[in-house]
Amino acid sequence: MSARERILARIGMVLGSRNAEIDTYLAEHPRGPAPAIQVNLTPLFKERALELSSDVIDVASTAEIPAQVAHYLNERHLPVRGVCWPAVSCLPWSAASLEISARCANGQDMVGITGVFCAIAETGTLMMLSGPETPASNSLLPETHVAILNTQRIVASMEDAWDLLRAEHPFPPRAVNFISGPSRTADIEQTVTLGAHGPYRVLVILVSDPD
Numbered sequence: 001m002s003a004r005e006r007i008l009a010r011i012g013m014v015l016g017s018r019n020a021e022i023d024t025y026l027a028e029h030p031r032g033p034a035p036a037i038q039v040n041l042t043p044l045f046k047e048r049a050l051e052l053s054s055d056v057i058d059v060a061s062t063a064e065i066p067a068q069v070a071h072y073l074n075e076r077h078l079p080v081r082g083v084c085w086p087a088v089s090c091l092p093w094s095a096a097s098l099e100i101s102a103r104c105a106n107g108q109d110m111v112g113i114t115g116v117f118c119a120i121a122e123t124g125t126l127m128m129l130s131g132p133e134t135p136a137s138n139s140l141l142p143e144t145h146v147a148i149l150n151t152q153r154i155v156a157s158m159e160d161a162w163d164l165l166r167a168e169h170p171f172p173p174r175a176v177n178f179i180s181g182p183s184r185t186a187d188i189e190q191t192v193t194l195g196a197h198g199p200y201r202v203l204v205i206l207v208s209d210p211d
Contacts, residue, residue, distance in 0.1 A: 031163075034156070034159045037156040041155070042154055045120070045154050047124070048121065048122070048123055050124075051124060052124050052182075053181045053202075054181045054202045055201065055202065055203045056203075056206060057206070058205075059206070059207055061207065062148075065091055065148060065207070066096035066098060069093075069096065069203075070096040072203055073144070076201075078110065078143075078144055079111055080097060080098050081098070082112060082142060082146075083104070083105045083113070084100050084101070084102055084114070085102070085113070085134055085135070086102045087115055087133060087134075104135040104138065105140075110142050111142050111144045112138035112141065112146070113148070114134070114139050115148050115149075116147050116148065116149045117129045117134075117153070117165070118154065118165075120154075120157060121156050121157075122156060122157045123180060124180060125158075126178070126179040126202075127178055129176055130174050136175060139177070139179060139199070143199055144203065145202045146203045147202065147203070147204050148205050148207060151207065179202065182199055182202050183199055
């Protein structure tokens with residue numbers, strides 16, 4: 001064996017050992033520190049989301065969603081055309097005078113309507129999974145993001161959100177995005193500006209009875 005082969009063999013042994021350690025750690029996925037949250041999760045999430053400048057609307061059923069979205073857009077003189085995830089394309093958007101297409105968003109779409117994998121009450125954050133049926137562009141490109149959230153999918157903490165992901169998706173998606181209100185930055189003169197790297201506004205529709 002040449003000197004080069006010996007060096008590469010030693011590197012391979014070290015990497016193999018390190019990869020085994022990483023695999024073991026990921027398999028155990030030990031939980032990080034998290035506060036004990038014992039209050040009702042829905043009001044807490046709503047409070048935190050409002051603090052992050054999200055808008056929140058409560059509805060009793062999914063049938064109410066199109067009318068609420070139309071009222072929200074019309075009240076703010078926003079476009080009534082947009083895109084949505086396939087999972088919510090069956091809602092009666094046209095009955096509310098909305099033009100909603102089930103496809104990925106592009107740079108011309110001003111409104112994007114999505115579901116939510118789960119939400120984190122502690123921080124008012126939405127957890128989004130990318131995939132063919134859940135394109136990330138619909139929540140990132142449009143100026144207005146409408147997120148439909150089943151209140152049963154609200155968990156207490158970030159650790160609980162990751163536990164739910166592991167339980168329901170043995171093979172994780174390509175990307176997991178966390179949305180905490182409208183996009184914002186304070187890079188220029190420490191002045192907070194909304195919509196710098198994503199939506200100017202986020203509307204969360206809380207559905208207490210998704211059926």
